[in-house]
Amino acid sequence: MSREDPVKRHTAALVGNPNAGKSALFNALTGARQKIANYPGVTVERKAGRLALPDGDSVELIDLPGSYSFDAASPDEDVTRKVVHGEFEGEAIPEVIVLVLDASNLEQHLVFAQEVLELGRPTVVALNMIDLAERDGLTLDPDALSEALGVPVVPTVAVRRRGLEELAAAIAEAEAHADEDAHKRWHITLPERRLAAKHMARAATLSKSTRHTVENGIDRVLLNPWIGPVILFGLLFVIFQAVFAWATPFADALEGGVGAISGVVSASLPSGFVHDFLVEGVLAGVGSVVVFLPQIVILFFFILLMEASGYMARAAFLMDRLMAGVGLSGKSFIPLLSSFACAIPGIMATRSIPDPKDRLTTILVAPLMTCSARLPVYAVIIAAVIPQTTIGPGVGLQGLVLFALYIAGILGAMVVALVLRHTVTSGAASGFIMEMPRYQLPRLKDLVIGLWQRAWVFLRRAGTIIFTVTIVLWLMLSFPKAEPGESQMDASVAGMIADGLHPVLKPIGFNREMSLALVPAMAAREVAVSALATTYAVDAEDEDLAAEGVTDRIAELWSLPTALAFLAWFVFAPQCISTIAVARRETNGWKWPAFMVGYLFVLAYVFAGLTFWIATALGL
């Protein structure tokens, strides 16, 4: 900022209804990579970035959660209210407000817009999604809207970077003086506001062709009470088939690559500490997790498609009735579905749920949704013990088992929610209203960037937390060294820990290696795989055994009931430490996370046990 500048412009805040494209504008203007997705409630916290203005100055641009009103009750909307009113701790009131409106949905968006303008602060309107309005046959008149609102209006298409320079220029010119008349002009009741919105939208619409919107036709099918759920279920089924079927060639290639590197390292290094560290710890351990990259990418490909197309909110709508049956609402569906990626963003997404008890229940059951970190665990065990047969055209048994495990998690979450709503979080279930976002064709570039980000997150985890934990375990497995004739595991520190845990887990069919693997898996669930791989590699009696992958060792050493019990454990397995930490932050204390960990441990133990005993009784 130049010193002579009389106008103080430290910050500008993006404000508007959910799904107006605020984060898309934020990313386009600042070069950030905030999450954008086509459903309301994506952004749940305040994020800042720097925006260079055409006059050489720059401002701190703030992306905010979408809001319907300043009176709104949900925690994310509360952040918006606080920031805009200058009540957010450690932050001055923003000098300029950038009010983002969806041009294709103008009337609705003008309701909250009036509330924002009532503040009487320097405001610039971004009339975003002009392209969608055009798609619907709407021609808008930004000047008329500007006249009606009394502030500059800049048409934009955030995702195509249209209108960005004009918007930046308008922000630069927004004068830092309050509009004294604003209060008198705008302060009216909600019905009056709605009426005013209608008039203003009408006045700003130059022409409107009676084009049938794509939405209606598609929604008649996708939201049909009978066909809709079948399509949703079918889609989930296809996803889990694809995770196995499509990934196999890539996963095999990666596994071959890791094996080849392992062979080269083995042959070229003399046996000793460095050799063992690389072969048993790094390659067997961390390598066993990295090979699941293709599966992770495929899973996220589908999640990103659902998020970008606008289907996510439809799925929430379809699930609303089912969710109401267990005392939740469709609002909980999106956080729960996000938990398929990871429970941490899932739990944070609950901030868009207004009712505190709905929100708490959703937080408590979110870890039951199968996060992507569990995918390697499931995949390794399934590959080892479930035959690669097809049981129908295009339906593989392995994919089916994976699907069943996801369903088990979902059903578990539903039952737990039902019980909680009748006990610890009892109260009236709240209603469900969610705007259906416009259908959009996902943009290839967004998809590629999104997948790249996810792949990078996965690889970074493998290189940091999974690496560290696996290496610590490897050290504990490798020392003290065994006497000749003694097994290395028996002699090691880790072996002693495993011996301590095993008696507790033996009744539910777990062997010693599994018992040991559960401990580091608390850091990150994928570690269960690397821990088993490292344990078997360290304990291998000869080079041939050491060269075998963890899948082969499990296939040889585990009985089917034992393997199934391990899968059942991971359906419920108490979450990783980061999830516990987020639950603590979001519930402001240790009480609920402690409760969550407790009930998950009990369920994991009981269900793993039941699975083991039943499978054994059936003679599997």
Ligand SMILES: Nc1nc2c(ncn2[C@@H]2O[C@H](COP(=O)(O)OP(=O)(O)OP(=O)(O)O)[C@@H](O)[C@H]2O)c(=O)[nH]1
């Ligand atoms: N066609 C079109 N799509 C847009 C435009 N701006 C944003 N989008 C899309 O609209 C969806 C919502 O965008 P976001 O930036 O996540 O919306 P938001 O206002 O931040 O939403 P919340 O964080 O939920 O309040 C995404 O799918 C974007 O890709 C636009 O100008 N034209």
Ligand SMILES: [Mg+2]
């Ligand atoms: Mg956003």
